[in-house]
Amino acid sequence: MKFKALLASTVLVGTLAACGTEEEKPEEAAATEPTEEKAEESTDVVTTASIVSEADALVKALSAEGTWIVATLNDITVDEEIVVSGEFHNKNDAAQDIYRKLAPYTQDEDHNVLERFTVTVPKMTVQSENFKVQAGTVKGDVFVEANGFTLTADATIDGNVYFASEDVKAAAVIEGKVTGAQEVGAASDVVTTASIVTEADALVEALSADGTWIVATLNDIKLDEEIVVDGEFYNKDDKSKGIYRKLAPYTQDEDHKVLERFTVEVPKMTVKSENFKVQAGTVKGDVYVQAKGFTLTADATIDGNVYFASEDVKAAAVMEGKVTGATEVKK
Template sequence: MKFKALLVSSLLVGTLAACGTEEAAEEPKEEVKTEQPAAESTEEKTDVVTTASIVDNAEDLAKAASKDGNWIFAITNDVTMDKELVVEGEFHDKGDTTKDIYRKFAPYTQDADHNVLERFTLTVPKMTVKSENFKVQAGIVKGDVYVEANGFTLTEDATIDGNIYYASEDLKASAKVDGKVTGAQEVKAADADVVTTASIVDNAEDLAKAASKDGNWIFAITNDVTMDKELVVDGEFYDKNDKTKDIYRKFAPYTQDENRNVLERFTLTVPKMTVKSENFKVQAGIVKGDVYVEANGFTLTEDATIDGNIYFASEDLKSTSKVDGKVTGAQEVK
């Protein structure tokens, strides 16, 4: 047992040893061994490991990737998550604020000579990158990656088994993707210039939060979503979160390209949607269920559908609405 514990400890140190050297020696080498500088000490390697987040489960990985984590985080086995992984917070190379802004995910182990020993797979429904200059090195991310920060990097020995979606063309241009991507690499946004301030969700629980008064002025879904409870759209918001602009809120059940051409339309199936946010717009996509309007300025765009009824709380609210899209049921005061 002592031998096993020593072996595991050695592998963990090896995983991150490269991160304690200069950048030129940082990348793992499978074929060519890199000679360690004579000045590099055990103390330096130990310091790197103790300041990194080394985890082996979904819960700890979520914490390690958060703004409360560290500049580098690693997994020591395959990890499967059933919720989105959000990489956020500003960090610096090796935790040194005098160095460049930088963050890294290391789903692998390596020995003292930087030879990769094991590669691991992170399976996740969605990874959202909000940390600037974030690198995925070696290993595999199985799921779609949404990039909302500059400088995303995928090294040549790493794989994303899914799509990479960028919040803007500028973010895509700043990325360096040398590794394998099995899906698309494209700009995917509800509104190309505002995704970083939007709530982009893919499940009922997160959609309920996104639509609440604690959400954002715009919220979007990236797939069909079915809810078994009422969805309440609540709170006062402003166009693009700018209080100098008009009060406005929007639901975007679709994706679009950089030229704002709609790519995919999604369906929200819900027993009841109650609208309490003023000047709320449903654009493109489908809401399957009855909509109860309790605020001024409700809008349904011409390319959107409500497969159900629209009930207004008063004649005044009905008169302030603009319904250009398709409504399969009634539009009446109730």
């Protein structure tokens, strides 16, 4: 057990020893520093960093109360938005530049990456200046509000990157891979007032009366309970644009072309929100429409039955997409 504990400590120090900028490699440090000073420096690097393996710890570590560098030891899925906030400096030294880093990987003493990890999150908002994502993958959309954002050549954002302004975009260094759009603002309706979900509970809440005007999914989702689409919402949360709500089980590129389509499987969906639209993807299950203005777009499918509460509700619906079962009034 003592050997395993020592080995784990060695790996952690190796992981973080080079996570800041302008660090000396181990062999260089050995030539210029006594052994005791070198050990002390390694300890300082670890104690001023967050090394996390759980979702809650990651959210806290990247908050304003967190640390200048955050390293993960495994893949982590977060069900809530991550907000990277606060001002930090390289190695927690105010004399050094403003700098912050997410390091979803491990490395050996020669700085060679050993394992790369994925942080899956519905949304990451970057408010810390000079924030860097290195080596691993962030799966989800990233909203950049601060200057100096960097995605290193060996890192990936499996999603879209939205910049708060042209200046913020110009100040970013995007060397790595971004699978989706890179643009100022939102390339689609998926903006900061939306819910971007990956889990069943989050989807139920997002479509409730306490949810949002648009709900987008990043994967297939299966639910064991009924979804009730409830509440009055407006297009882009702007009352001047009219009552409107949308379920968007898909991703798209900067030209609004659909990339991936997803399926929401549910035993029953009851629609109480007026002017509710299902676009692109698939709802697998029966849909009960109680409010006027329901729309199924031409590229969307309901793999089940659609029951309308009245003839008026049915007449007000726009059914361009595919319904595999019945489409009828059922009180």
